[in-house]
Amino acid sequence: MEVRIDFHQTWQNAFLQRLERDGPWSNWEIYQLALEAEQHTFVSDFDNLQSLKFLPELKPLPHQLEAVKQVIENMNGKAILADEVGLGKTIEAGLILKEYMIRGLVKKVLILVPASLISQWVLELNKKFYIPAVPYKKSWGWKDQDIIVSSLDTAKRSPHAEMILEQNYDFIIIDEAHKLKNAQTKNYQFVQRLKKKFCLLLTATPIQNKVEEIFHLVSLLKPGHLGSSSNFLKKYKGSHRKEIDDGLKDLIRKVMVRQSRRETNIQWTKRHVETVIINFTPKEREFYEMIIKFPKKEAIFDNAFSLLTLKREACSSKEAVFFTLKNMLKKQNPPSPALVDFTNQLIKKMEGITVNSKAEKALDLIRKIDDKVIIFTEYRATQLYLQWFFQKHGIRSVPFRGGFKRGKKDWMKELFQTSAQVFISTEAGGEGINLQFCNHMINFDLPWNPMKLEQRIGRIHRLGQQKDVFIYNFAVKNTVEEQILKLLYEKINLFERVIGELDEILTKLNVGTLHEHLTDIFATSESEGEMKIKMDNFTSVIELAQSLKGDELDAATGNSSIS
Amino acid sequence: MQQQEIRQFLKRFFDATQCKTVQDDGNAFTVQLTVDMDKALMNRPFYWHYIEKTRGTPNPQKITFLTDFSNSNESKGEKIHFGSPRLHQIFQLTKKLGGFIRMFEDRPGTVQNHTPLIPWLCMNIKVSYICDRKKDEFHSIGLNLINGKMLDNFHYLLKDTSMPLSMKMPDFAFTFTPLIKPVSGIKRIEQYIRSQLQQEDHTWAMEAKKRWERDEKLLNIFFEEWEEKPEQYEIEKEALREQYEPKISVDCINGGIFYLTKDRFR
Numbered sequence: 001m002e003v004r005i006d007f008h009q010t011w012q013n014a015f016l017q018r019l020e021r022d023g024p025w026s027n028w029e030i031y032q033l034a035l036e037a038e039q040h041t042f043v044s045d046f047d048n049l050q051s052l053k054f055l056p057e058l059k060p061l062p063h064q065l066e067a068v069k070q071v072i073e074n075m076n077g078k079a080i081l082a083d084e085v086g087l088g089k090t091i092e093a094g095l096i097l098k099e100y101m102i103r104g105l106v107k108k109v110l111i112l113v114p115a116s117l118i119s120q121w122v123l124e125l126n127k128k129f130y131i132p133a134v135p136y137k138k139s140w141g142w143k144d145q146d147i148i149v150s151s152l153d154t155a156k157r158s159p160h161a162e163m164i165l166e167q168n169y170d171f172i173i174i175d176e177a178h179k180l181k182n183a184q185t186k187n188y189q190f191v192q193r194l195k196k197k198f199c200l201l202l203t204a205t206p207i208q209n210k211v212e213e214i215f216h217l218v219s220l221l222k223p224g225h226l227g228s229s230s231n232f233l234k235k236y237k238g239s240h241r242k243e244i245d246d247g248l249k250d251l252i253r254k255v256m257v258r259q260s261r262r263e264t265n266i267q268w269t270k271r272h273v274e275t276v277i278i279n280f281t282p283k284e285r286e287f288y289e290m291i292i293k294f295p296k297k298e299a300i301f302d303n304a305f306s307l308l309t310l311k312r313e314a315c316s317s318k319e320a321v322f323f324t325l326k327n328m329l330k331k332q333n334p335p336s337p338a339l340v341d342f343t344n345q346l347i348k349k350m351e352g353i354t355v356n357s358k359a360e361k362a363l364d365l366i367r368k369i370d371d372k373v374i375i376f377t378e379y380r381a382t383q384l385y386l387q388w389f390f391q392k393h394g395i396r397s398v399p400f401r402g403g404f405k406r407g408k409k410d411w412m413k414e415l416f417q418t419s420a421q422v423f424i425s426t427e428a429g430g431e432g433i434n435l436q437f438c439n440h441m442i443n444f445d446l447p448w449n450p451m452k453l454e455q456r457i458g459r460i461h462r463l464g465q466q467k468d469v470f471i472y473n474f475a476v477k478n479t480v481e482e483q484i485l486k487l488l489y490e491k492i493n494l495f496e497r498v499i500g501e502l503d504e505i506l507t508k509l510n511v512g513t514l515h516e517h518l519t520d521i522f523a524t525s526e527s528e529g530e531m532k533i534k535m536d537n538f539t540s541v542i543e544l545a546q547s548l549k550g551d552e553l554d555a556a557t558g559n560s561s562i563s
Numbered sequence: 564m565q566q567q568e569i570r571q572f573l574k575r576f577f578d579a580t581q582c583k584t585v586q587d588d589g590n591a592f593t594v595q596l597t598v599d600m601d602k603a604l605m606n607r608p609f610y611w612h613y614i615e616k617t618r619g620t621p622n623p624q625k626i627t628f629l630t631d632f633s634n635s636n637e638s639k640g641e642k643i644h645f646g647s648p649r650l651h652q653i654f655q656l657t658k659k660l661g662g663f664i665r666m667f668e669d670r671p672g673t674v675q676n677h678t679p680l681i682p683w684l685c686m687n688i689k690v691s692y693i694c695d696r697k698k699d700e701f702h703s704i705g706l707n708l709i710n711g712k713m714l715d716n717f718h719y720l721l722k723d724t725s726m727p728l729s730m731k732m733p734d735f736a737f738t739f740t741p742l743i744k745p746v747s748g749i750k751r752i753e754q755y756i757r758s759q760l761q762q763e764d765h766t767w768a769m770e771a772k773k774r775w776e777r778d779e780k781l782l783n784i785f786f787e788e789w790e791e792k793p794e795q796y797e798i799e800k801e802a803l804r805e806q807y808e809p810k811i812s813v814d815c816i817n818g819g820i821f822y823l824t825k826d827r828f829r
Contacts, residue, residue: 001765001768001769001772002761003760003765003768003809003810003811004808004809004810004811005757005760005761005810005811005812005813006810006811006812006813007753007756007757007813008812008813008814008815010814010815011662011686011814011815011816011817011818012749012815014662014663015663015745015749015815015818015819016745016746016749018663019745019820023665024663025663025664025665025730025819026660026661026662026663026664027579027664027730028664028666028728028730029575029578029579030576030579030580030657030660030661031661031664031817031819032661032722033572033575033576033579033657033661034657034658034660034661034662034816034817035661035687035718035816035817036572037572037653037654037657037658038654038658038689038816039701040564040645040654041651041654042689042699042700042701043697043698043699044698044699045698046692046696046697046698046767047696053564053645053646054645054646055646056644056645056646057644057646072696076695076774076806076807077695077806103696103697104691104693104697105693105695105696105697130646130647130648132648170805192795193795193798195798195799195801195802196799196802197802197805197806198695198806219785222778222781223781223782223785223786223799224778224780224781224782224783224784224785224786225781227784227785228784228785228786228787228788229785230788
């Protein structure tokens, strides 16, 4: 086989010039050192990681090294890194990038991450990997820097998108790549148009529901690996992920590294989960009852979901309820008399409420903990209230939201680390920030989507956490919250196990995913009664699954009498 | 590269560039940079511009390198290890300074008997085998510019034979004018490397090509239903070429002319 040989002439030309001018010549020692310097950076072998000797202070874990080797040796530098939350996907990505850079195969790099993670990525690449990455800045544009970290939101917008598409990237990393599951989105179409010589897609949740999601993700990376879109969709459209057959699994395994916490044999610090049941004051109770008792047939809400939302908000703060009502009124133009009436009644009741029992409890707890605490709430109104409330009691807190600009996020994190005791975050803030210097978390209200919860806990319970982690779940007695808590966190034991594990069980039993069940229970139930029945059903499935183990479980799959 | 090797390398580098070691306790050492080295390493053009404009007294900096930081976390100097940007900056600088050489075997003759010196052209060459992976190999070729004799491993031959080398022509010696012009010498060495490379086993390239073809086949399947292929197709195809296409890249690291006595490497 004929291989192209490029003989570069740089040295030759310069040498002939020097001969003509009789110098300047270097001395023997420097000449020898120059050769040695070059040889030290030689790559002696096609295989084997070179990067480690460049990073003596980095101590990657065995599962991280395994992932890096897989991606480079078996996947040729194009892969979905789909380890579970907190296993160090960033470290893996950094090592892979470093390896290609050392081998001189990669120079120009684009790294797209959530806005809140930009600074963190830059810092890690600089400090841990000596990779001179910079955050995108207007002043240097896209051309002048070789390694830029930016957000997908910035990159896909004009005029950035056009300029980015003109660059010739050697390596692309996309963090939180589950945002690219839908081929119809602008995000997807933008990423599709990027030239991807080497590419890493990072996500902890490569498939949430539909099999198509993985098709789209893989097709970004390696179009055709799962066949053409029409053939694939013919076969799998609308399928749930439990229907992935072995053939497809094998194909996916060729482009995806997915390791679970369980497989890694790392000694994680412990998770202590404590449920904190709160009693409403009589006034709060009246307020809550009023929402519950509101007759359904009045149909002032779009669906059962709104009513459920209000109930859950009422467990969080009256401010959250107020905020939602105000929005509902605004949306209906003109608002129906029934809604106006209902709102007025609620507001009247609200005025009578002088304490927020949950907030009081949180205050007690924070004082007792006497250390840094993260509070998660789903509602912005609650967040604002809590900030005000804590301030009134002499406790410094910082707010955190997904919508903050990058600089502000960094600043808030910094403030929390250096001078505030409490960090109050809304859901959207949960995704992109690592706070392993803190080991106490209060879930002020509970999401029913366990992925969200895992994301929350993942902020503090991750590699690098030195201490045991304490999670406090707040729930108000005799409310929808207590029901959610009972199901998710007591019966399914969700806090102890990891979601992937639970899903594995469900998959083996062929009964849909956790997410599907929960959506069904909490979002589509028409009444409390229905919710309760569905929950009981689901719980018994889980209990059955728990009583069967290992091989028995596989055997049970054979006769699929459970549904 | 071990810490001890790095230390040795730096010490030799600063000796060779006339920067004095002003302190050394085994774990860390401090060098006083010369003006040239300060300019080359410390990245402070404004300072030097100012000094030159005002004819001020130049005050080059000192650097302290911490080479053993296993049991000390003192911040008394720059931690230096194989990954540190400073080391690679010094590597770069060394390569820039050590690219071209002309040396004489230091064997002075006598008034009656002048030493004749034969010119050898030496090229130290890096061959990189590149596809989606990469490896490098080193070749050092010496070419006798009088009789055309070619030697592999030339650099090590020079080092092994304990022959004194000097930048100046020794007393009572004279050099032969090359019969083979340096420019043709370079061509001969290139030709030699080329023919060697062509005879090599190219399994690595064939495997890369297989990987390439496999991915390209998939790409074609993905776009099989398009009558007219979209732009996307071309972009992906080009990306695959860049990722996998096997090629060999050859660069000369450094080299030069060595005037050696007749009997050397006979």
